[in-house]
Amino acid sequence: MSKQLGFLHNSEKCVGCRGCEMACKNEYQIDAAPQWRKVFQLHEEDFSLPTRMFFSMACNHCAHPECLRVCPVEAYTKRDDGIVVHDPNRCIGCRLCTMACPYDRPQINSAKKKVEKCNLCYQRIDNGEQPACVAACIPGALELVEINDILDQKTGVLKTLPGLPSPKLTTPSIRFIGPKQGKQIRRD
Template sequence: MSINQKVGFVFRQENCVGCGACTVACQIHNELPENHRFRKVDRYEVEREDGAIDVWLSHSCMHCENPACLMVCPTKAYHVRDDGIVVLDREKCTGCGLCVSACPYSAVNIREDDGKADKCNMCVELLDRGMAPACVAGCPVQCIEVGNIDEVLKKPSASKEGVGYGDCITKPNMVIIKERA
């Protein structure tokens, strides 16, 4: 991934089986407490002509182009890297919680152990070394990737809309691929 590309998560919703391995991989890599998650997997029941099916949405911070967390933070603890990844400097955080309330995706949480905000940083320490984020590496069916959002959106099966997910004023950088691989 070269600099100045808008990086985001690419999710193949049709392939996800809801196993939660992405959540566990993220928790282990980030050494998160059991009750604290950066990545969540939600289940939706969708009616079809042939009956109801379960559809899963794996999601975390959307690394928005217009991040609400950044806009409301009084200590300027958030910044957007050149590649579009939204990073939180926890040293600057006072734990006021404004970012938690502002995020439309419930991606920011306050940690119980220190009272400060915390969120997915897309494993920038791995990305910067040419490696995949923990959630991507941990997915057994390979339904999560990181990619150049502008390029991915050129594919006919790519969308900013999916079951349980939609574009909003913050301009999230997640793309749903709407075909089974």
């Protein structure tokens, strides 16, 4: 594997508009139930700010993907750029990958009885375009980045956020810029 592509999500910029979710649905005409990408709201107690904070998550194209390890039909492959691609034509709907992923990102499509997930718009990337969710993000909170030491050493770049499973489980290829702690002035 020559590099590892992934997402950088900036919770300071994200307004929770769910445009990324919709762009993903539009691009692939996904059925109603599976959500390849989903916007979550952070618990207020984790960031004591008088405002709602969000993060957006799809498949994290982990460095050590559990879905790929457990899949009995080799429906998952990891490309040279680190993207974990799921081939629905090989899937037999055993749902083992849905049990193994701590982020619940491979999801069963109950109509097709097969699992689906984000493939990081690899066909768009191969054409030099941005993934649909990144291209649709109005505040520019979601970016496609190369996950490497240079990124991890930047100030403010986090490997996880409160409310997320430990990154030690699968080494997810997502980084975060968390909400900044604001100063609260109390008026009595």
